[in-house]
Amino acid sequence: MLxxxxxxxxxxxxxxxxxxxxxxxxxxxxxxxVHLLFVAAVVATGFLAVWQWDRAHEAGGTFQxxxxxxxxxxxGGFTLFFWYRVIRMRLEHQADTGNTxxxxxxxxxxxxxxxxxxLVPPPASPVGADEDPELAAYxxxxxxxxxxxxxx
Numbered sequence: 001m002l003x004x005x006x007x008x009x010x011x012x013x014x015x016x017x018x019x020x021x022x023x024x025x026x027x028x029x030x031x032x033x034v035h036l037l038f039v040a041a042v043v044a045t046g047f048l049a050v051w052q053w054d055r056a057h058e059a060g061g062t063f064q065x066x067x068x069x070x071x072x073x074x075x076g077g078f079t080l081f082f083w084y085r086v087i088r089m090r091l092e093h094q095a096d097t098g099n100t101x102x103x104x105x106x107x108x109x110x111x112x113x114x115x116x117x118x119l120v121p122p123p124a125s126p127v128g129a130d131e132d133p134e135l136a137a138y139x140x141x142x143x144x145x146x147x148x149x150x151x152x
Contacts, residue, residue, distance in 0.1 A: 049072035
């Protein structure tokens with residue numbers, strides 16, 4: 001019973017996006033480049049299939065060429081299927097978020113990353129010479145280098 005209610009809520013939330021919004025979101029320069037990449041991949045697999053087919057029927061052709069000529073259309077079909085899935089995922093994402101494109105993360109000017117964490121790790125706790133003499137000597141060397149860098 002509860003699962004059916006959840007499915008109904010999911011159906012209501014996934015309203016079909018308006019056609020104008022779909023056209024605009026899939027025709028941005030970024031998406032046009034994605035479409036062009038997929039079309040180029042499908043055309044390339046078609047040319048490779050024809051090339052391998054011709055190569056298989058030449059005097060030096062082998063069954064390997066024949067196999068490749070049958071494999072390349074499968075790669076092209078997978079590319080078309082992947083293209084369809086990418087567009088469908090984008091449309092579902094738009095339907096879930098209210099027909100708006102996802103916001104671009106803003107990077108703060110204070111040197112923090114997108115996640116809000118500092119880009120510079122915090123300093124390590126000091127190590128005494130009695131705990132690890134080699135590490136203490138190395139840390140002292142790094143501290144001297146830092147002071148020399150700060151002075152110049």
